[in-house]
Amino acid sequence: MKFMYLSTTIVSFFIFSLPSLAVSISFTGDLTGAPLFDSPNEGNPPTSTVNIGEIFPYISQPFFVSNSGTYNFLSQVTGLTTQPLSPGATNWNNVTILYGNSFDPENPLTNAVIANDNFPDTLSSGFNGINLIANTQYFLVTTVFNPDDGFGTFNNTIAETVSTGSNNINLGSLPPATDVPEPTTFPGTLLFTSGIAVALWQGQRRQFQIKRHQKNSL
Numbered sequence: 001m002k003f004m005y006l007s008t009t010i011v012s013f014f015i016f017s018l019p020s021l022a023v024s025i026s027f028t029g030d031l032t033g034a035p036l037f038d039s040p041n042e043g044n045p046p047t048s049t050v051n052i053g054e055i056f057p058y059i060s061q062p063f064f065v066s067n068s069g070t071y072n073f074l075s076q077v078t079g080l081t082t083q084p085l086s087p088g089a090t091n092w093n094n095v096t097i098l099y100g101n102s103f104d105p106e107n108p109l110t111n112a113v114i115a116n117d118n119f120p121d122t123l124s125s126g127f128n129g130i131n132l133i134a135n136t137q138y139f140l141v142t143t144v145f146n147p148d149d150g151f152g153t154f155n156n157t158i159a160e161t162v163s164t165g166s167n168n169i170n171l172g173s174l175p176p177a178t179d180v181p182e183p184t185t186f187p188g189t190l191l192f193t194s195g196i197a198v199a200l201w202q203g204q205r206r207q208f209q210i211k212r213h214q215k216n217s218l
Contacts, residue, residue, distance in 0.1 A: 024159035066168035084150030115215035
């Protein structure tokens with residue numbers, strides 16, 4: 001079973017070269033027992049997969065932002081929880097992939113925005129200065145470069161490059177769109193309008209009858 005923990009912080013990252021008081025959100029995960037797919041190769045955007053079969057465990061985290069702008073992403077290896085097959089492997093090498101609108105593990109290149117391996121070293125991956133559009137669904141996918149080296153736990157951080165003064169980075173799916181109800185005519189309005197029309201008609205009919213009676217009396 002994989003456990004996810006998230007925290008919202010106000011921090012200044014030296015590695016991200018962010019201004020002070022930039023808002024970020026972090027979450028953790030464990031690739032042990034995760035589903036498998038054919039991982040894309042590094043690219044902006046990626047144009048090919050490793051193409052050796054669906055052997056790469058992955059975790060997909062949906063998120064969206066409330067304000068359009070540029071954002072930085074960092075994924076850091078925090079522990080090795082599976083037995084590596086490669087001799088001498090002491091830790092694992094993570095890969096981070098950003099998807100826009102949707103993520104389909106059966107079609108791992110569709111909607112892939114950017115994929116990165118080593119950033120800034122073999123125990124981290126990510127990318128800086130990525131333009132995100134407000135209220136658009138995104139997915140941050142974490143996987144492993146070589147499953148034979150083992151894999152395990154990680155900590156991911158998404159951060160603003162310019163502070164908006166409030167936390168606008170949201171983990172999870174976009175709330176469903178609310179349909180705007182079409183204008184409706186209330187029965188009371190109809191009755192009120194009809195009543196006015198009848199009253200006017202009756203008034204005009206009465207005036208006509210009075211004038212006709214006056215004419216006949218002459």
